[in-house]
Amino acid sequence: MLREFKGAFAARILASTLGLAALGVVTVAASGLLSSAGAAEESGKFLWVKTPAPAVGTTFKDAAGADKTLADFKGKTLVVNFWATWCGPCVKEMPLLDALQAKMGGAKFQVLTISQDREGEKVAKPFFEKNNWKNLALFMDPPGRFQKDAKLRGLPTTLIVDKNGLEVARVEGEANWTSAAVEAELRKAMAQ
Numbered sequence: 001m002l003r004e005f006k007g008a009f010a011a012r013i014l015a016s017t018l019g020l021a022a023l024g025v026v027t028v029a030a031s032g033l034l035s036s037a038g039a040a041e042e043s044g045k046f047l048w049v050k051t052p053a054p055a056v057g058t059t060f061k062d063a064a065g066a067d068k069t070l071a072d073f074k075g076k077t078l079v080v081n082f083w084a085t086w087c088g089p090c091v092k093e094m095p096l097l098d099a100l101q102a103k104m105g106g107a108k109f110q111v112l113t114i115s116q117d118r119e120g121e122k123v124a125k126p127f128f129e130k131n132n133w134k135n136l137a138l139f140m141d142p143p144g145r146f147q148k149d150a151k152l153r154g155l156p157t158t159l160i161v162d163k164n165g166l167e168v169a170r171v172e173g174e175a176n177w178t179s180a181a182v183e184a185e186l187r188k189a190m191a192q
Contacts, residue, residue, distance in 0.1 A: 046185045052166035058146040063138040077190040078161040084116045085127045089174040090156040096177035101135040114139045
């Protein structure tokens, strides 16, 4: 009897879950971000912020060692990706981010990849050069202050920042940055 109850209970939960997914119900993440359900799998990874707020102003370094903040890129929609050389999913999506920058980069859009390697340039720069990513600029945050201030839960994580410097969405985990669904989500952010 207990087995029948568990089976029936599991079937009801599955049916309810599938029913909600079919209706395209909006799901709320614990962090207070929204994800548009019912969209393609890749676009469903975008966790849209309910009320966009200014992105973190923490400094990070460019390849020359100069301090930068996201405010230095105001006027552009930014894809701010946090990665590390030791993070398999991060490394896997880097060529896709490079292709995204090649396709959409310009006066209104830029991909920023910020290495979280503790050894900074010593590790990140040779790794970047070895992989021949031609369209991305190298940025680094060896102390991990930006990651902490932005309350990132893991790597890779990508912030989507609009032209006004507001964080409008996040992607936690890897994504196919060259998919049509992701491009549509980014164009939505650019239009805001």
